[in-house]
Amino acid sequence: MTQQTNLPGFFSRLSxxxxxxxxxxxxxxxxxxxxxxxxxxxxxxxxxxxxxxxxxVKPAPAPTPLRAPTPDSALQLxxxxxxxxxxxxxxxxxxxxxxxxxxxxxxxxxxxxxxRVLREHxxxxxxxxxxxxxxxxxxxxxxxxxxxxxxxxxxxxxxNGTLSHRGWRAASVTLPQLAERHDARVLAPAEVEL
Amino acid sequence: xxxxxxxxVSDTLNTPADPRYAIGIDLGTTHSALSYxxxxxxxxxKAVDAVLPIPQLTAPGTIEALPLLPSFLYLPHPDxxxxxxxxxxxxDTEATTTPAIAGEMARSRGATTxxxxxxxxxxxxxxxxxxxxxxxxxxxxxxxxxxxxPLAASTHYLRHLRQAWNAAHPEAPFDQQSVTVTIPASFDxxxxxxxxxxxxxxxxxxxxxxEPQAALYSWIQGSGGRWRKxxxxxxxxxxxxxxxxxxxxxxxxxxxxxxxxxxxxVAVGDHILLGGDNMxxxxxxxxxxxxxxxxxxxxxxxxxxxxxxxxxxxxxxxxDANATTHPIVVPSRGSKLIGGSIRTELTRDEVTTFITDGFxxxxxxxxxxxxxxxxxxxxxxxxxxxxxAITRHLAAFLARQAGAxxxxxxxxxxxxxxxxxxxxxxxxxxxxxxxxxxxxQRVMDTINDWLYMEGAEPARALEGADLDxxxxxxxxxxxxxxxGGGVRIRGGTARSYYVGVESSMPAIPGMEPPLEALxxxxxxxxxxxxxxxxxxxxxxxxxxPVTFRFFGSTTRRHDRIxxxxxxxxxxxxxxxxxxxxxxxxxGRVAGDVVQVKLHALATDxxxxxxxAVARDGQRWKIEFDVRTAAEA
Numbered sequence: 001m002t003q004q005t006n007l008p009g010f011f012s013r014l015s016x017x018x019x020x021x022x023x024x025x026x027x028x029x030x031x032x033x034x035x036x037x038x039x040x041x042x043x044x045x046x047x048x049x050x051x052x053x054x055x056x057v058k059p060a061p062a063p064t065p066l067r068a069p070t071p072d073s074a075l076q077l078x079x080x081x082x083x084x085x086x087x088x089x090x091x092x093x094x095x096x097x098x099x100x101x102x103x104x105x106x107x108x109x110x111x112x113x114x115x116r117v118l119r120e121h122x123x124x125x126x127x128x129x130x131x132x133x134x135x136x137x138x139x140x141x142x143x144x145x146x147x148x149x150x151x152x153x154x155x156x157x158x159x160n161g162t163l164s165h166r167g168w169r170a171a172s173v174t175l176p177q178l179a180e181r182h183d184a185r186v187l188a189p190a191e192v193e194l
Numbered sequence: 195x196x197x198x199x200x201x202x203v204s205d206t207l208n209t210p211a212d213p214r215y216a217i218g219i220d221l222g223t224t225h226s227a228l229s230y231x232x233x234x235x236x237x238x239x240k241a242v243d244a245v246l247p248i249p250q251l252t253a254p255g256t257i258e259a260l261p262l263l264p265s266f267l268y269l270p271h272p273d274x275x276x277x278x279x280x281x282x283x284x285x286d287t288e289a290t291t292t293p294a295i296a297g298e299m300a301r302s303r304g305a306t307t308x309x310x311x312x313x314x315x316x317x318x319x320x321x322x323x324x325x326x327x328x329x330x331x332x333x334x335x336x337x338x339x340x341x342x343x344p345l346a347a348s349t350h351y352l353r354h355l356r357q358a359w360n361a362a363h364p365e366a367p368f369d370q371q372s373v374t375v376t377i378p379a380s381f382d383x384x385x386x387x388x389x390x391x392x393x394x395x396x397x398x399x400x401x402x403x404x405e406p407q408a409a410l411y412s413w414i415q416g417s418g419g420r421w422r423k424x425x426x427x428x429x430x431x432x433x434x435x436x437x438x439x440x441x442x443x444x445x446x447x448x449x450x451x452x453x454x455x456x457x458x459x460v461a462v463g464d465h466i467l468l469g470g471d472n473m474x475x476x477x478x479x480x481x482x483x484x485x486x487x488x489x490x491x492x493x494x495x496x497x498x499x500x501x502x503x504x505x506x507x508x509x510x511x512x513x514d515a516n517a518t519t520h521p522i523v524v525p526s527r528g529s530k531l532i533g534g535s536i537r538t539e540l541t542r543d544e545v546t547t548f549i550t551d552g553f554x555x556x557x558x559x560x561x562x563x564x565x566x567x568x569x570x571x572x573x574x575x576x577x578x579x580x581x582x583a584i585t586r587h588l589a590a591f592l593a594r595q596a597g598a599x600x601x602x603x604x605x606x607x608x609x610x611x612x613x614x615x616x617x618x619x620x621x622x623x624x625x626x627x628x629x630x631x632x633x634x635q636r637v638m639d640t641i642n643d644w645l646y647m648e649g650a651e652p653a654r655a656l657e658g659a660d661l662d663x664x665x666x667x668x669x670x671x672x673x674x675x676x677x678g679g680g681v682r683i684r685g686g687t688a689r690s691y692y693v694g695v696e697s698s699m700p701a702i703p704g705m706e707p708p709l710e711a712l713x714x715x716x717x718x719x720x721x722x723x724x725x726x727x728x729x730x731x732x733x734x735x736x737x738x739p740v741t742f743r744f745f746g747s748t749t750r751r752h753d754r755i756x757x758x759x760x761x762x763x764x765x766x767x768x769x770x771x772x773x774x775x776x777x778x779x780x781g782r783v784a785g786d787v788v789q790v791k792l793h794a795l796a797t798d799x800x801x802x803x804x805x806a807v808a809r810d811g812q813r814w815k816i817e818f819d820v821r822t823a824a825e826a
Contacts (some may be wrong), residue, residue, distance in 0.1 A: 083253065086525055098532050101537075105521075106523070106532040109531065112506075176253075177257040177258070178255055178256060179255035182254070182256065
């Protein structure tokens with residue numbers, strides 16, 4: 001069982017395995033699919049393929065593989081935003097009772113900290129280097145994942161249009177490494193002054 | 195807590211046989227950094243260098259690789275952190291790792307729990323009034339905290355850097371590379387020796403290099419050969435290095451030898467405990483007083499946040515001459531961010547008054563730092579500079595060194611009797627403080643005012659210095675250059691040294707016999723040089739320590755070894771820690787008297803050694819760092 005980042009973690013796998021076990025016991029058709037899949041059944045029910053971390057494995061004929069999000073990285077990022085920018089504190093406050101001046105003061109903390117987290121852990125660059133509002137031409141075979149067409153989308157490439165947002169791309173991500181037993185769910189420890 | 199060396203210290207020479215990398219370490223007061231040059235990929239002045247990202251704890255259980263390692267050590271309470279939360283990538287078993295934490299997390303934790311934070315270990319390492327091997331830090335820790343010595347703290351940072359290197363370059367073990375560690379030019383022989391000892395305890399043998407020289411090396415390397423167009427023979431470069439905790443000045447003259455430019459370091463300044471952190475703290479206390487008049491009291495945690503806020507406000511205001519104010523927000527401590535935060539601001543006038551005019555006032559060339567008489571009972575602490583004006587310290591330095599280049603080849607006739615200070619022709623800035631163009635300009639303007647008053651050409655600022663990492667990079671380049679790959683700065687030792695001997699006058703009741711100073715190491719000893727004190731022999735008793743008073747001078751360039759001074763100017767000789775010779779019995783009978791001669795040795799590693807040499811050739815090292823009872 002090698003550990004790869006895009007694969008489900010141990011506990012996900014455990015729940016998938018139990019899901020597959022009980023479903024195979026109760027559902028002969030599912031059991032046959034597991035057998036015919038060529039991955040799981042000879043090695044035992046505990047190593048069924050896992051498209052999603054949900055306990056119930058979707059038995060589609062040719063399932064579109066979905067990547068399981070790794071909650072650790074998300075928690076880690078939240079923790080950074082809280083530590084540097086107090087983002088969770090800020091989002092949890094009810095703004096109605098405060099004046100704009102008070103909110104503005106707090107927003108400086110949040111803005112400065114968020115900018116620091118983005119600067120230190122990501123290299124973020126615009127997808128398109130042209131200025132917004134410029135006319136641009138998209139030739140055939142353009143990367144539809146990084147450019148979204150809007151409005152009067154008809155005809156064939158080349159497409160001519162106006163750049164309304166330059167887009168952002170993370171050129172690199174460097175998140176801190178976590179100790180083996182570190183509990184990432186603690187986003188900010190409680191503080192007790194002695 | 196005394197750190198134990200867990201691994202055997204290798205006894206390789208300080209130039210290992212076939213290193214792959216030349217490594218430079220900037221062991222700073224507030225930050226440390228490691229840079230390296232790939233020797234296989236470098237040729238001549240084209241050195242291929244990089245900065246090693248240093249993995250460190252930034253929060254419990256969180257490791258980040260940052261370009262700088264904050265020089266802070268946190269000594270956690272046993273219940274404070276589970277062992278797994280403070281493990282570093284290279285700590286194999288949790289039981290053997292020392293509980294102390296170095297780096298970013300030490301700094302941030304320590305700000306809220308200062309009784310467990312060791313900071314400025316480097317300043318303590320050169321504090322003459324304390325035993326640098328004694329566990330004295332943090333000074334205000336309660337008894338239950340196991341303190342560490344300044345030496346052990348420095349060792350910890352160096353070991354952290356070594357382990358970070360070994361984790362990143364398992365193919366090229368650290369102790370087999372050519373390693374240079376930088377020190378302030380003003381470090382005395384004892385502090386240099388202690389730095390070298392810290393490195394040996396951390397598992398490697400270093401070469402030492404003065405930081406202003408490292409800054410110049412970095413500038414030479416960064417220019418990619420164009421430095422020859424920016425300086426000419428006859429130039430005198432003043433290096434102004436204002437770090438986080440110390441200010442350091444050096445003068446480097448450019449000579450021409452055999453058609454090649456050769457930089458010579460001709461003078462170094464005194465040790466000034468004054469740096470960028472003092473400026474941030476001064477501003478924070480000022481803003482805190484401003485808040486207090488409005489009825490807002492800040493606790494220690496908020497004070498730290500305010501210091502951070504002041505630093506960024508200061509940087510913003512000093513970077514943009516048109517900005518008039520910069521807001522500072524001290525976040526609330528509790529989770530109510532909006533209601534609980536304190537908003538204030540820093541104005542241009544305040545920054546100008548406090549920083550530009552407070553630390554860099556436009557003074558006359560004749561200005562000198564004010565020295566207050568210390569109160570009778572001073573608390574045992576760091577000897578911070580009493581005058582915050584860096585320009586006044588600079589004026590004193592240049593005036594003291596007015597004759598520094600008089601004897602230098604190609605410089606005769608440049609200095610006349612009516613020059614009241616040495617005229618620099620170029621200035622190289624170093625240290626994060628000078629990221630502010632306004633402050634660098636203020637120093638340039640002040641120096642050029644002085645030069646104008648004496649009818650001299652204005653000095654120019656050397657462009658293209660890397661202010662944060664120059665020292666580490668320059669140290670790596672030096673490691674490379676001394677293997678024959680590039681330009682070398684010459685100069686030798688920057689002081690002459692003397693021991694005090696009582697004059698052989700008939701005793702006069704009620705009067706101490708006058709002291710004479712015997713020169714035991716002359717100015718400008720080149721590395722590898724050894725000199726014998728002529729004539730004088732001392733009778734040393736086996737097993738009994740003999741203590742000498744010890745003096746140094748940064749200006750007496752002509753005294754030769756064996757010269758005896760009966761008089762000297764008030765500013766010429768500075769008394770340093772006493773030195774001590776103890777002859778162990780090995781093979782001899784305790785109580786016997788052995789006739790020895792004194793030798794001075796400038797080692798390849800950049801330290802000075804004084805040796806007692808018996809007639810049969812046996813040698814003993816004289817210790818610069820004598821364990822004294824705390825009597826400061």
